[in-house]
Amino acid sequence: MNRRYVRRDGDRQADNKLNLDPARGEDGMHLDACIKCGACTAQCPVAAVYPLFPGPKSVGPDAERLRLEGIALAPGCLAYCTNCKTCEVTCPSGVCITDMILQVRRQEQEAGTGKAICRLGMRDHLLGRAEYLGRLGTLWPPLANTVLGWKITRRLLEKTLGISARAPLPRYGRKFRTSDIAPVVGKTQSHGETESYGETERYGQSEEHGRGKTEHGCRKTEPSDRVKTDRKGRSTQKVVYFPGCFISYNDEATGQAVVKVLEHNGFEVIVPGFHCCGVPLTANGRFREATANAQHNLGLMQPYLEQGIPVIASCTSCGLALKEDYPRVSAPGAQRIGAQTYDLFEFLWVLHERGELRKDFREVQASLAYHAPCHLKAQGIGTPSVRILRLIPGVKIQELDAGCCGLSGSFAFKAEKYELSLQIGSTLFQRVQGGVKEKAFQAVATECGGCQVQIEHGSGAPSLNPVWVLYQAYGLGISSAIG
Amino acid sequence: MWDGLVIGGGIAGLMAGIRAQERGKRVLIVSEGTGSLAFASGGLDFGTVEQLRKIERHPYALLGETVEEAFAYFLQCCPSYHGAWGRTGMALTPLGTLRAADLLPEGLDASPLTHANRIVLVVPEGLKDFFPEVVKANLQKQFISSNIQLKRIRLKEFADWQAIGKPIPDTVYAKFWCSEQGRETLKNLIGEITRKMVSDSETLVFPGLHAAACPEVEKILAQAPLPVVEMTSFPPSAAGQALYDRLRGRFKALGGELLIGSGVERVEVESGQARRAIVKSKGKEISFTAKVFVLATGGFFGRGSVASSTEVRETVLGLPLYVPPEWSESRFLGEQPYAYTGVEVxxxxxxxxxxxxxVLLENVFVVGRMLAHWDPWVGHCGGGVSLSSGFLAGGLL
Incomplete structure (x- = not known):
C-alpha cells in the first residue's frame, strides 16, 4: 500500500510491501482512506457557490480512481480549485486531496491540454509572476498605482487579458530592502559568508530606519534597547527571513516591522535575494518555473540551513510552500527546509514556550477580530498569532471563523472569477461588517496580505498584519489601524 | 504548557473543551479533520438511561448522575435545542418517517404534525437526496387523517444548478435561506401559504431549511402563523454541521484553540504521566505539552482504534483495549460485539x-466512542455517552 496520500495511518509496516510504480505517481492507490463522506465538498468554498465546479471529492479521490485506469477528466475541470486546501484540513480521514488535484494539473500542463485559450494562457503567465510585476511596480510605485488606478487601464486589462476591472489589485509600495534600515557599522558587514549570495541583505542590530510615516503609519521611534547578546549572554542568534512578494513589493513596512520584532528578541535577521516562493506560479499552472524558483531559493538557504538557522516566513502561503512543496524539490537543502521553516508567530510561540520571548509589553488598547488564512490552517500549527497577541495586556482578539476570504492569490483577479470570489468571502465580510457595526472590534488582524486586501475590499473594514500589534506593544512604533 | 489538550474534535472532545474553558482552563483541541458531527442528523440520543445504567460496565453505570447534568448543560450551550429529561422527541428522517431523539433543534421537532389536519410539504426544486413522493407517502402512512399537499418552489438563485441538473446540497440551501435575499423569499413564501390556509391546524414541512444555523431565520419562523417542521438529511447534513459550528464557536468564544487538519500522531509518556502530544504539522513534527490529556479520538470511525485481522490498537497512546472474544455476529442489524471494543476506565x-x-495514566481521561462496553446503535445512546463523558472530563480537567 502506498500512503503518500494518507497523512496518518496505523499500518505503516504494510506500506513498504506493495511495490508500486514510482514513475506513475501510483499515488492514489490507497484511496480506500476516502470513505466518500463528502465532508470536503460540503466545506469547499468554491463548490458551495459555483455549481459547475464538481468539488474536491469528485475531482480528487473520485476522479483519481478513473485516472488510475487512464481516464482523465475534461481539461479545465480543475480550473476553479483555488488550492485553498480547506478540503484537506476538513477531511476526517487524512486524504491529501489537493495533492491529487495538483498532480493532475501538473500532468495537464506537461501534456499541454490544460490551457485552451491563448489569452488566458497569457494571463496565467502574467499573474503567476507576481514577482516580476512587483519589480516593475516598485520601480516607480506612484506611477504604477496611478496607471493601475485608471478605469481605462483596468477595462483594457479586462478586455485584453481577462484581469477583472473591479478586483482589488494590491497597491505597489517601496520595495522591501535593507538600505531602509541603517545597519550597525562594523557588525553586519563582518559576516562574510553571505557575500557570495547575490542580493543578500541583512539586518544587524540596526538603528531605526529613517522613515517617517509608512503605509501602516508606523511613526519613527527612538531606537529600542538593542541587545548585542541575548539575555542569557549568548551571542546573537540568527534567522533567515523569507519576506515573499507581498511584503517585497506591496507592503514593505510590515516587512520592516517583522524584522524589528525579531531584532527586539535578539535575532540577527538575514534576507538573501530570494525569488518568489512559487505559489502564484503553481496556481497558474507554471510548475516548472515554480520548481526553478524553489531551487534558486533553496540554494540561497542551504548554507544557513546547514548551520541550523531557522527560516521565518510571515506570509502564510510562502510558509506553506517552504514546508510542504520545497522538501519535494530536488535541491540541496530540500531535506532540511521543511523542519527548519517557521511561520513568524509559530516561531515566536516556540520562543515563548522556551521562556525566551521578550515580554516587555506596553499595554495596547486594541480590540481585534482574527481571520485565519487558509494556508495557515493548512500548516497544522493552530493559530499562534492569537496566542501571542493574547499575551499582550489590553489586547482583545476573537477569531472570526468565517471561512475563506475568496481571494486565493490571483484567483479573484480573473474576470470570470471575481464575482465568485466575493460570494466565497460573503460570510466573512458579513461577519466583519456586523462586528464593526456593533463595535465588537475595530479591525481585522490576519497574516496573509491577500486576505487583508480582500477583507478591506469586501467589507470596508481595516485589516492589518498581527505583527503590528506586537510592534506597538514592544514600543517600536504606532500602527494607525489600531491607534 | 496547556491546562488541557483534547485529542479529537468531535462532540465529546468539544464538550470537554467547552466545559474546561468555561472553568477558566486553557484548552487546545487537536483534530484530524472536522470530526463526525457533520455526518450526524443534528438530533442527539440518550437512550433509556435508567435501563442502560444497570448494565455492568456500561459508561452510564460509571457516569451516574453526570448524564442528567450533561443533558442540562448541553441545553445551556445550545439554546436553539429543546428537550426534556425522560421525554423523547420525534424528528422526520430524510424519507419522511419518524425517529426518536432526546435533544433536537427546535425546528426539527416533528410534534406539531400529530395534530395537523393539513400538511404542506415544501419541495425545493433540485434539493439533493430529497424524494418528495416517498416523503409524502410516508407522512400519509403515519398521519392517516391529514391531507398532505406538495408545494413546489423554484428559486431563480439556483438557476445555474438547475440548468446543469446538479442536485443542490441542503447545506447550500440552508446558506441561501440565511442570506438577506433568502430571508425575504422565505417570508414571502410563508405569507403565500398562510393566505391559502384553510384551517388553523396546518403545518409546513420544510426540508433544506435549518433555522438553528441562523438566528434571523429562527426569528422569521417564530413569527410565522403556522408551525414549520424541518427535516433531517443525509450526510453531510446542514443540521449536523450547524451543531458542529455552534459547539466550535462556543469553544473558541471562550478562548479555546482548535487545531484542525493534522491529528495527534502520538503522545509521549514519562514516568506514568502523559507529557506531550506530537502533532504532524507541515514540514515537521511539533509538540504541545499539557497537564492533562483527553482522548476523544472517536473509535474506529475516527481512527482512534485501528483493527487488523489479528488485533485492535489504540492509535495515540497505545493503551490496551478491551476487545470482545467474537467481533461480529451474522445478523447484520443484530448486536455487533465489535462495538464494545474500547478503553476501560x-x-x-x-x-x-x-x-x-x-489505572494506567493519572492525567488522561478517555471519552466518547473510545470507551469500552457500549453500542450506540443498540443502546441509542451515542449522543448521551459522548456528551456526558466529555462533560465529566471537562469538569475534572
Whole structure:
C-alpha cells in the first residue's frame, strides 16, 4: 500500500510491501482512506457557490480512481480549485486531496491540454509572476498605482487579458530592502559568508530606519534597547527571513516591522535575494518555473540551513510552500527546509514556550477580530498569532471563523472569477461588517496580505498584519489601524 | 504548557473543551479533520438511561448522575435545542418517517404534525437526496387523517444548478435561506401559504431549511402563523454541521484553540504521566505539552482504534483495549460485539488495564466512542455517552 496520500495511518509496516510504480505517481492507490463522506465538498468554498465546479471529492479521490485506469477528466475541470486546501484540513480521514488535484494539473500542463485559450494562457503567465510585476511596480510605485488606478487601464486589462476591472489589485509600495534600515557599522558587514549570495541583505542590530510615516503609519521611534547578546549572554542568534512578494513589493513596512520584532528578541535577521516562493506560479499552472524558483531559493538557504538557522516566513502561503512543496524539490537543502521553516508567530510561540520571548509589553488598547488564512490552517500549527497577541495586556482578539476570504492569490483577479470570489468571502465580510457595526472590534488582524486586501475590499473594514500589534506593544512604533 | 489538550474534535472532545474553558482552563483541541458531527442528523440520543445504567460496565453505570447534568448543560450551550429529561422527541428522517431523539433543534421537532389536519410539504426544486413522493407517502402512512399537499418552489438563485441538473446540497440551501435575499423569499413564501390556509391546524414541512444555523431565520419562523417542521438529511447534513459550528464557536468564544487538519500522531509518556502530544504539522513534527490529556479520538470511525485481522490498537497512546472474544455476529442489524471494543476506565475516566483494573495514566481521561462496553446503535445512546463523558472530563480537567 502506498500512503503518500494518507497523512496518518496505523499500518505503516504494510506500506513498504506493495511495490508500486514510482514513475506513475501510483499515488492514489490507497484511496480506500476516502470513505466518500463528502465532508470536503460540503466545506469547499468554491463548490458551495459555483455549481459547475464538481468539488474536491469528485475531482480528487473520485476522479483519481478513473485516472488510475487512464481516464482523465475534461481539461479545465480543475480550473476553479483555488488550492485553498480547506478540503484537506476538513477531511476526517487524512486524504491529501489537493495533492491529487495538483498532480493532475501538473500532468495537464506537461501534456499541454490544460490551457485552451491563448489569452488566458497569457494571463496565467502574467499573474503567476507576481514577482516580476512587483519589480516593475516598485520601480516607480506612484506611477504604477496611478496607471493601475485608471478605469481605462483596468477595462483594457479586462478586455485584453481577462484581469477583472473591479478586483482589488494590491497597491505597489517601496520595495522591501535593507538600505531602509541603517545597519550597525562594523557588525553586519563582518559576516562574510553571505557575500557570495547575490542580493543578500541583512539586518544587524540596526538603528531605526529613517522613515517617517509608512503605509501602516508606523511613526519613527527612538531606537529600542538593542541587545548585542541575548539575555542569557549568548551571542546573537540568527534567522533567515523569507519576506515573499507581498511584503517585497506591496507592503514593505510590515516587512520592516517583522524584522524589528525579531531584532527586539535578539535575532540577527538575514534576507538573501530570494525569488518568489512559487505559489502564484503553481496556481497558474507554471510548475516548472515554480520548481526553478524553489531551487534558486533553496540554494540561497542551504548554507544557513546547514548551520541550523531557522527560516521565518510571515506570509502564510510562502510558509506553506517552504514546508510542504520545497522538501519535494530536488535541491540541496530540500531535506532540511521543511523542519527548519517557521511561520513568524509559530516561531515566536516556540520562543515563548522556551521562556525566551521578550515580554516587555506596553499595554495596547486594541480590540481585534482574527481571520485565519487558509494556508495557515493548512500548516497544522493552530493559530499562534492569537496566542501571542493574547499575551499582550489590553489586547482583545476573537477569531472570526468565517471561512475563506475568496481571494486565493490571483484567483479573484480573473474576470470570470471575481464575482465568485466575493460570494466565497460573503460570510466573512458579513461577519466583519456586523462586528464593526456593533463595535465588537475595530479591525481585522490576519497574516496573509491577500486576505487583508480582500477583507478591506469586501467589507470596508481595516485589516492589518498581527505583527503590528506586537510592534506597538514592544514600543517600536504606532500602527494607525489600531491607534 | 496547556491546562488541557483534547485529542479529537468531535462532540465529546468539544464538550470537554467547552466545559474546561468555561472553568477558566486553557484548552487546545487537536483534530484530524472536522470530526463526525457533520455526518450526524443534528438530533442527539440518550437512550433509556435508567435501563442502560444497570448494565455492568456500561459508561452510564460509571457516569451516574453526570448524564442528567450533561443533558442540562448541553441545553445551556445550545439554546436553539429543546428537550426534556425522560421525554423523547420525534424528528422526520430524510424519507419522511419518524425517529426518536432526546435533544433536537427546535425546528426539527416533528410534534406539531400529530395534530395537523393539513400538511404542506415544501419541495425545493433540485434539493439533493430529497424524494418528495416517498416523503409524502410516508407522512400519509403515519398521519392517516391529514391531507398532505406538495408545494413546489423554484428559486431563480439556483438557476445555474438547475440548468446543469446538479442536485443542490441542503447545506447550500440552508446558506441561501440565511442570506438577506433568502430571508425575504422565505417570508414571502410563508405569507403565500398562510393566505391559502384553510384551517388553523396546518403545518409546513420544510426540508433544506435549518433555522438553528441562523438566528434571523429562527426569528422569521417564530413569527410565522403556522408551525414549520424541518427535516433531517443525509450526510453531510446542514443540521449536523450547524451543531458542529455552534459547539466550535462556543469553544473558541471562550478562548479555546482548535487545531484542525493534522491529528495527534502520538503522545509521549514519562514516568506514568502523559507529557506531550506530537502533532504532524507541515514540514515537521511539533509538540504541545499539557497537564492533562483527553482522548476523544472517536473509535474506529475516527481512527482512534485501528483493527487488523489479528488485533485492535489504540492509535495515540497505545493503551490496551478491551476487545470482545467474537467481533461480529451474522445478523447484520443484530448486536455487533465489535462495538464494545474500547478503553476501560474508572469512575473518573482514567484508562485502566483491562486485566488488572489498575489505572494506567493519572492525567488522561478517555471519552466518547473510545470507551469500552457500549453500542450506540443498540443502546441509542451515542449522543448521551459522548456528551456526558466529555462533560465529566471537562469538569475534572
Amino acid at each position: 474508572d469512575h473518573s475516566l482514567h484508562p485502566c488495564d483491562p486485566v488488572t483494573g489498575k
